[in-house]
Amino acid sequence: MQTFRTVVVGAGGISKPWFEALKAEQVEVAGVVDIKKENAEARIREFGLAAEASTELKKTLRRCKPDFVIDLTIPESHGSVTVTALKAGYPVVGEKPMASSMAEARKMVKVSLATGKMYMVSQSRRWDSNTATFHQALSSGQIGGVTAVNCDFYIGAHFGGFRDAMPSPLILDMAIHHFDLVRYFTGADPVSVYAKEYNPRGSWYKGDVAASCIFEMSNGIIFTYRGSWCAEGCHTSWHGNWRVIGDRGTVLFEQDALPHGQKVTGPNGFFSATAPVEVQPVTVEKINMHGGLCEMLAFLRDGKTPQTVCTDNIKSLAMVFSAMESSRKGRPVAITW
Numbered sequence: 001m002q003t004f005r006t007v008v009v010g011a012g013g014i015s016k017p018w019f020e021a022l023k024a025e026q027v028e029v030a031g032v033v034d035i036k037k038e039n040a041e042a043r044i045r046e047f048g049l050a051a052e053a054s055t056e057l058k059k060t061l062r063r064c065k066p067d068f069v070i071d072l073t074i075p076e077s078h079g080s081v082t083v084t085a086l087k088a089g090y091p092v093v094g095e096k097p098m099a100s101s102m103a104e105a106r107k108m109v110k111v112s113l114a115t116g117k118m119y120m121v122s123q124s125r126r127w128d129s130n131t132a133t134f135h136q137a138l139s140s141g142q143i144g145g146v147t148a149v150n151c152d153f154y155i156g157a158h159f160g161g162f163r164d165a166m167p168s169p170l171i172l173d174m175a176i177h178h179f180d181l182v183r184y185f186t187g188a189d190p191v192s193v194y195a196k197e198y199n200p201r202g203s204w205y206k207g208d209v210a211a212s213c214i215f216e217m218s219n220g221i222i223f224t225y226r227g228s229w230c231a232e233g234c235h236t237s238w239h240g241n242w243r244v245i246g247d248r249g250t251v252l253f254e255q256d257a258l259p260h261g262q263k264v265t266g267p268n269g270f271f272s273a274t275a276p277v278e279v280q281p282v283t284v285e286k287i288n289m290h291g292g293l294c295e296m297l298a299f300l301r302d303g304k305t306p307q308t309v310c311t312d313n314i315k316s317l318a319m320v321f322s323a324m325e326s327s328r329k330g331r332p333v334a335i336t337w
């Protein structure tokens with residue numbers, strides 16, 4: 001098997017599952033860069049790596065000459081880290097969200113296209129047996145064409161750290177997953193959004209950590225999203241609880257249980273006659289960050305375009321920033337990228 005060499009930038013909380021995935025795929029870690037060198041050193045020790053710890057990305061890239069770079073820094077650093085790596089000639093897989101502004105994200109896409117170096121965003125929830133099963137159930141066409149999608153996300157999460165201080169922690173750091181998932185589930189792109197962000201009484205976050213959003217998607221699909229990251233009790237799944245309505249039935253995906261639904265089989269008076277939607281469980285072997293890593297490795301090996309290549313993933317990010325803009329302006333806004 002062809003082996004690869006990488007430099008990891010950002011050795012915080014999320015780097016642990018990435019280092020586990022790198023070990024499983026036998027990817028050599030040549031360098032770990034972090035503005036807090038002790039974080040880089042701690043991961044190197046923990047995983048028994050023969051990698052250099054550093055605070056200087058450019059120098060480490062020059063010394064290590066990896067096959068690709070992994071950007072696991074905080075959202076505000078993604079732009080500078082990824083552009084530096086792309087300009088130095090290296091493909092990048094980076095954590096979501098792509099950037100902390102659309103201007104920055106557009107620049108990242110532009111640099112990726114200009115340098116001809118792949119930049120993909122890891123949207124871990126795409127690489128998951130449950131979401132893949134839901135995707136499969138919807139793609140089977142049993143409920144006809146999709147007309148409406150609802151997603152509810154309610155979790156009381158006491159993180160500490162950057163999320164407590166950032167503006168719009170729910171929309172920027174979490175809802176990006178759900179906005180990306182609705183595009184994955186339906187294949188539709190965003191058209192416009194009307195959103196209201198708010199910070200509920202008793203919130204332990206500085207920024208608005210709750211929101212209600214109505215998106216119009218291509219094909220006329222209406223996507224309604226309600227969420228909060230400071231809702232105590234009765235949590236939904238981290239994937240969100242989903243209802244997808246087609247013109248011939250409905251499928252539900254809730255609390256991480258196997259999706260189930262009903263499809264119309266014919267007329268039956270006031271209500272139509274229905275039968276259960278047939279759901280074929282899909283097993284995804286390489287899940288979450290491991291799945292994101294494998295998309296990059298498949299690109300390096302075979303040139304297969306990752307499903308979350310930056311030119312596509314920027315549409316999910318545009319949903320984020322347009323929702324924030326709509327909330328600020330108090331009116332619906334068109335979504336562009």
Ligand SMILES: NC(=O)c1ccc[n+]([C@@H]2O[C@H](COP(=O)([O-])OP(=O)(O)OC[C@H]3O[C@@H](n4cnc5c(N)ncnc54)[C@H](O)[C@@H]3O)[C@@H](O)[C@H]2O)c1
Nearest residue numbers: 010011012013014034035036039073074075077095096124
């Ligand atoms: N896919 C998921 O489910 C998931 C889950 C958690 C976090 N994430 C994402 O992963 C990213 C990191 O999150 P985290 O929880 O690990 O954050 P964290 O704060 O624990 O770690 C970030 C690390 O990056 C370092 N850093 C920041 N700016 C840097 C720079 N310019 N150069 C080098 N190092 C830099 C910090 O010192 C820190 O060690 C975020 O974008 C977050 O949204 C994704």
